Amino acid sequence: MQQLRLSFAGAGASVLSIIFFLAFVSTTEAHNITRILAKFPDFSAFNHYLTLTHLAAEINSRRTITVLAVSNEGMEDLLSKHLQISFIKNVLSFHVLLDYFDARKLHQITGGTALAATVFQASGNAPGSSGFVKITDLRRGRVGFGAQDTGGIIDAVFIKSLEEIAFNISVIQISKILPLTTAEVPSPPPSPINITSLMSAHGCKEFAETLLSSAAEKAYEDNLDGGVTIFCPGDDVFNKFIPIYKNLSADEQQSLLEYHGIPLYESLSTLRSTNGVMNTLATDGVDKYGIVVQNDGEDVTLKTNVVTARITGTIIEKQSSVGIFMIDKVLLPMEIFNATTTISSPAPSPGPDDDVEKPKSPPPKGKRPKHLSPPAPDSDSDSPALSPDDDAADQTDDTNSGAAGNGLSAGVPLCMLWVFLLL
Structure with missing residues (x-):
């Protein structure tokens, strides 16, 4: 009985402990x-x-x-x-x-x-x-x-x-905020970011200068405060694309440049964990102008229906503001280009020693091309005269072909003359 009371007492203490804990x-x-x-x-x-x-x-x-x-x-x-x-x-x-x-x-x-x-x-x-x-x-x-x-x-x-x-x-x-002068030290205004200077100084000068001469620059500047991510093709890549770019209309040029920007800040680590479609600065609701971000380990690719580009380096990552990354290809939107578009460097002009097939010149006046039979003349007066410069092979070919064209052998009249004289 005593042990039972002790058990109940112990259980009661445990319950109280739980109650106090809760x-x-x-x-x-x-x-x-x-x-x-x-x-x-x-x-x-x-x-x-x-x-x-x-x-x-x-x-x-x-x-x-x-x-x-x-x-x-x-x-x-x-x-x-x-x-x-x-x-x-x-x-x-x-x-x-x-x-x-x-x-x-x-x-x-x-x-x-x-x-x-x-x-x-x-x-x-x-x-x-x-x-x-x-x-x-x-x-x-x-x-x-x-x-x-x-x-x-x-x-x-x-x-x-x-x-x-x-x-x-x-x-x-x-009613209002209590003043605290020791804490109210205004923050200095943010230093302006010159995106084109940054790109020019880090291998994207051609893209930056093209952007400066386009209305597309305003779209990038307007999004600096809210955050923007830029994919700039390297100079060697964009130089090859310039001839094609110049053949686009002004609207297409602007859209293509805006297609290389995303209207929010993305760090490289964020891009490495992202898979899916992203809108660009060129997206306006009617024209999608989207790109597909895909990653494989440390590599990040940007895909359109026309081309797949890869991020090759980081130019700047300013927290919550601007990210600029270099890519190895120009992004080609399907709204402007088709799936068969290829970008290659222009063919260089042939040098004097280059083995280049040249167009064939027409034969000199008064001569006929070798191994070609002339059309059969309608009469003897229309038959072209052979030039003394023609070689024997030409003559043989022309004669045989002319004879074949008239259905007679060239030696037949001469044989008949000898037979007449013998008689």
């Missing part, structure tokens, strides 16, 4: 800031940047937290400064308090003011007292927020509570 797990994973803000479309920009800066994961990992959320309209002032993503993270981390403040607690602050540490202060990036937010209970039920290092100036006010999980997470709306 309670701990449920507490540590009780909130998800991304899901909470997803219920409020007007906070999509704030939610997006929490994810982009990885602050969402840090918020979810903490057991006690308050998020000072700002609407899309309130985010415009911050985003208009074009800060680097690291500085945006500092600003938003200043809006995450390491304490729990719901609507009730905000209106019952002891002494009318309170200081709250932030994730920015805990990160070690905050100099002095710049990582603390001062909360002030104002008159007529209003609550103000400001940075501690600005001398208590009220920069934003409490609007409403979005979500409250008691003593775990509180998500409240404030």
Whole structure:
């Protein structure tokens, strides 16, 4: 009986352990800031940047937290400064308090003011007292927020509570972004990328110069901000193609050049893991102008219905902006060329010693070609006279052929004359 009681006691302890463990797990994973803000479309920009800066994961990992959320309209002032993503993270981390403040607690602050540490202060990036937010209970039920290092100036006010999980997470709306001068360092404007200079300096000068003289260049320039990938044929390849290019119409030339660009950034590693059709800058909905990207290990090929080209080198890979790769053939779209089109180098002019078959000259006037029988004359007066320069073989051939044409032997009249004289 005693052993049975001990067994029940042991089982009870195990159950309690499991209960405490589950309670701990449920507490540590009780909130998800991304899901909470997803219920409020007007906070999509704030939610997006929490994810982009990885602050969402840090918020979810903490057991006690308050998020000072700002609407899309309130985010415009911050985003208009074009800060680097690291500085945006500092600003938003200043809006995450390491304490729990719901609507009730905000209106019952002891002494009318309170200081709250932030994730920015805990990160070690905050100099002095710049990582603390001062909360002030104002008159007529209003609550103000400001940075501690600005001398208590009220920069934003409490609007409403979005979500409250008691003593775990509180998500409240404030009127605008709190200023954080130590983090708001504008990022330098991006240096312009000269794609034609890059191509010219790395073996694609002919393609680059052709692009510069075409309206197709604008299509490439317009896509630089959003990202573009360029496949440029090497100089030796494009030089062979120039005669064919010049015979195309202006629209066909523009489409062919635009056919060598994809309107998004693709790195070589991405291309090596891609198989399928991609639209190009020449694609306009009616004319497909697509290329098929295929890979085999480290090799990447670009296929049209006319030709298959291979990527032979990387000229530039600028993250999320521009990728330029050299290819070993000119890409020929089926919208312009057919499947039997072949590109070869123009035939060189023959040299003086080249064994080249020359066109046959007509025979000199007064002579007949050898081994050819002339047409039978209609009368003796029309019969052509033989030139003294004709050789014996010519004469024999002509005589025999003429005789054959008249059905008589040349020696018959002479024999009859001798017979007449003998008689």
